[in-house]
C-alpha cells in the first residue's frame with residue numbers, strides 16, 4: 001500500500017474489549033431501570049435490550065446515556081453512573097491492537113475514529129492516548145454517527161489527506177469496513193472470533209498484527 005499517512009482505529013471491540021461499555025448498557029443501566037420500575041434485573045435487561053435494538057445504532061441517541069436516562073426518567077447523573085464503571089479492571093486492551101499501535105507509532109499518524117461518546121472513549125484510551133495524533137468521537141465531536149461517508153470525509157479533511165492515504169480498522173462491518181471504503185479509505189475488518197469467512201483478501205483480519213505487513217506491501 002503506497003503513500004499511507006494515517007492509520008485510524010475504531011475503539012470498542014477493536015482496541016478495547018467491548019466489556020467496558022457493555023457493563024454500562026447491560027449492567028448499570030438495567031439495574032437502575034429495575035429499581036425505578038420495580039422489575040427484576042433480568043427482565044429489565046431484556047426490556048432494555050429490546051429498546052436498544054428498536055432504536056438501532058444508526059440513531060445518535062442510541063449512543064447517548066443522557067437520552068436513556070431521560071427516557072427512563074432516572075434521577076441519577078449519567079456521569080456519576082459511568083464513573084462507577086470506570087475502574088481499571090473493566091478496561092482491557094487487545095494485545096494485538098497494542099502491538100500494532102506500538103509498531104506503527106512514529107511511522108504514521110495514528111488516530112481513533114469512534115462512535116463512542118467522549119465520556120466513555122477518554123477513559124477507555126487512558127494510558128495510550130499519547131500514541132494518537134487525534135481521537136475523534138464522531139458522536140460527541142461531530143454530532144453524527146459514522147454511518148455514512150460524510151463523517152469520514154470530515155476526518156480526512158481535518159487531517160488534510162485523501163481517503164487513499166488512510167487505513168481504517170474496526171469491528172463493525174458497515175460503519176468501519178464498507179462506509180469508509182466509499183471515499184477510498186483502505187479498510188480492514190477485525191474478526192477475532194472468526195465469524196466471517198476465510199477471505200482475508202477482502203481485508204478481514206483474525207489478528208490485527210497482520211495489518212502491518214499489508215500496510216507495508
Ligand SMILES: [Mg+2]
Pocket residue numbers: 010011012013014170171172
Ligand atoms: Mg467497534
